[in-house]
Amino acid sequence: MPAPKPPEPAAAAHAALPDPLPYGPPKIVLAPLPFGETDLAELEPLPPPIGDLWDRIVRGYAIPDLDGPLVEKWERYYAERPDYVARMVERSRRYLYHIVREIEARNMPLEIALLPMIESAFNPTALSVSRASGIWQFIPSTGQHFGLKQNWWFDSRRDVLAATSSALDYLQKLHEQFNDWQLALAAYNWGEGNVARAIARNQAKGLPTDFSSLTKVPVETQNYVPKLQAVKNIVADPLRYNLSLGELPDAPFFAVVHTTKRMDVKLAAELAELPQDEFVALNPQHNRPVIFGADEYTILLPIDNAELFAAKLDLMDQPLVSWQAYRLKQGETLQQVAAKYGMSVETLKSVNGIGPRANVPVGHTLLVPAQRPSAESAASLANAVFTTVPSGRTFYYTVRRGESLPTIATRYGVSAQDIRRWNNLTQNTVAIGKRLRIVSDVVPVAKTRKVRPAATTRSTGARGTHRASGD
Numbered sequence: 001m002p003a004p005k006p007p008e009p010a011a012a013a014h015a016a017l018p019d020p021l022p023y024g025p026p027k028i029v030l031a032p033l034p035f036g037e038t039d040l041a042e043l044e045p046l047p048p049p050i051g052d053l054w055d056r057i058v059r060g061y062a063i064p065d066l067d068g069p070l071v072e073k074w075e076r077y078y079a080e081r082p083d084y085v086a087r088m089v090e091r092s093r094r095y096l097y098h099i100v101r102e103i104e105a106r107n108m109p110l111e112i113a114l115l116p117m118i119e120s121a122f123n124p125t126a127l128s129v130s131r132a133s134g135i136w137q138f139i140p141s142t143g144q145h146f147g148l149k150q151n152w153w154f155d156s157r158r159d160v161l162a163a164t165s166s167a168l169d170y171l172q173k174l175h176e177q178f179n180d181w182q183l184a185l186a187a188y189n190w191g192e193g194n195v196a197r198a199i200a201r202n203q204a205k206g207l208p209t210d211f212s213s214l215t216k217v218p219v220e221t222q223n224y225v226p227k228l229q230a231v232k233n234i235v236a237d238p239l240r241y242n243l244s245l246g247e248l249p250d251a252p253f254f255a256v257v258h259t260t261k262r263m264d265v266k267l268a269a270e271l272a273e274l275p276q277d278e279f280v281a282l283n284p285q286h287n288r289p290v291i292f293g294a295d296e297y298t299i300l301l302p303i304d305n306a307e308l309f310a311a312k313l314d315l316m317d318q319p320l321v322s323w324q325a326y327r328l329k330q331g332e333t334l335q336q337v338a339a340k341y342g343m344s345v346e347t348l349k350s351v352n353g354i355g356p357r358a359n360v361p362v363g364h365t366l367l368v369p370a371q372r373p374s375a376e377s378a379a380s381l382a383n384a385v386f387t388t389v390p391s392g393r394t395f396y397y398t399v400r401r402g403e404s405l406p407t408i409a410t411r412y413g414v415s416a417q418d419i420r421r422w423n424n425l426t427q428n429t430v431a432i433g434k435r436l437r438i439v440s441d442v443v444p445v446a447k448t449r450k451v452r453p454a455a456t457t458r459s460t461g462a463r464g465t466h467r468a469s470g471d
Contacts (some may be wrong), residue, residue, distance in 0.1 A: 041310040042258040046303065053096055053248040058236045060103075060110025063181040066212070066229045070222065074230035079241040084121075084471065085234075089245050091122035094253050094282060095135065099164055106168055109181060114231050115167075115188075118224065121471055124158055124284040131413065134158040134284075136167035140410045146170055150410065152353075152386040153293025159285040161256070161298060182211035182225050190221040254282055255306035257299045259313060262292050262378060263320035271316075272301050272309040288367060289351060290323050292381055319373040325384035326368045328360060341368045358389045387415050395438045399430050412440040 120126035146166035148156040174184035269279035
């Protein structure tokens with residue numbers, strides 16, 4: 001891949017000036033920009049490429065190697081599934097360069113860049129049974145603890161930049177606690193509280209406290225580090241396993257565009273001249289067909305498309321949102337709303353995150369298409385309050401010390417506003433011991449999911465001990 005030319009740092013669109021002419025050309029006057037400078041998309045500069053990324057990762061291996069039957073088991077697993085490996089590697093090409101740079105900047109072992117192969121097979125929309133999400137597989141509470149916002153509009157656990165930063169923060173914290181990368185990885189999967197207790201049990205018996213010596217470890221965690229070791233071995237010498245990873249240029253795959261403009265996902269993909277599925281693969285954090293719900297947005301695009309997108313976006317002075325808010329009326333059904341706006345009931349439910357058994361109450365705000373992009377449509381979204389619609393299963397939860405409605409809501413996959421409405425509350429603070437009624441289609445993973453700053457009190461890792469659907 002030829003070295004990309006770094007883009008101009010200025011955010012404004014520029015007209016290209018012609019070469020000087022011998023007879024003195026007419027003065028070129030640029031028309032005033034039809035938008036404010038604060039609306040301009042900003043394109044981050046790109047570093048120059050320097051070789052092959054697989055080699056760079058292997059040179060940066062720093063975690064002691066494991067061997068044994070579990071490593072051999074996972075080597076065979078991948079070697080017998082070349083198509084699966086090929087899909088995983090193909091997805092990884094979008095993200096690996098960024099992850100490697102972030103790991104190197106923290107002076108961490110580079111095999112950590114391969115960890116999403118274990119967590120999610122680099123599937124950015126992977127979701128486990130414990131509701132862990134994204135390539136790094138954060139459960140809701142751990143994601144929230146590490147600054148990954150999750151609301152009706154977007155889920156930052158699927159944001160490649162934000163989730164990578166938070167995952168590395170978490171892994172560094174675990175390494176500082178255990179001073180051992182294998183134990184840190186086990187804690188990322190199983191929870192630092194569990195690993196700390198396993199270490200204490202061995203210490204009490206005078207036994208070694210390395211990862212391989214721990215006892216009462218869940219099967220998934222027993223396999224977790226060996227699985228990463230198998231992937232390390234394959235990346236270092238794929239031919240030994242009759243696998244081909246292909247060349248991976250040590251160059252950025254994407255550039256980052258910053259903008260304050262809200263827009264349809266479909267329109268954003270069109271402006272970038274990308275298929276929508278490719279746009280979503282780089283920007284999977286958006287829950288709805290509209291990029292909305294924040295003051296500023298980061299949009300990842302292939303380098304060849306990023307400058308084009310930024311230039312087009314800077315020149316757009318018309319509305320970019322073609323969805324609007326609609327409140328369900330008394331006696332109105334979803335079928336009637338769907339027919340009114342020319343969509344199927346299935347699409348209406350999918351767009352709004354409504355489950356198949358959900359009972360949508362009167363007055364609930366729905367996202368529906370408008371006839372065309374308009375300022376009124378965007379304003380209706382900004383002024384509306386969108387909430388999740390649970391599928392009808394009722395839980396009763398007793399509030400514990402240090403908890404608030406937002407933390408409880410995250411655990412059940414609902415909003416704090418939902419819980420306030422169900423329990424006639426006016427604020428997010430709630431008394432210890434109060435029994436709350438919660439209606440949700442999500443079964444909490446464990447009662448100990450709450451994240452506390454004191455690491456040794458945690459009993460679950462970034463994603464718990466459940467596998468994600470990452471194929």
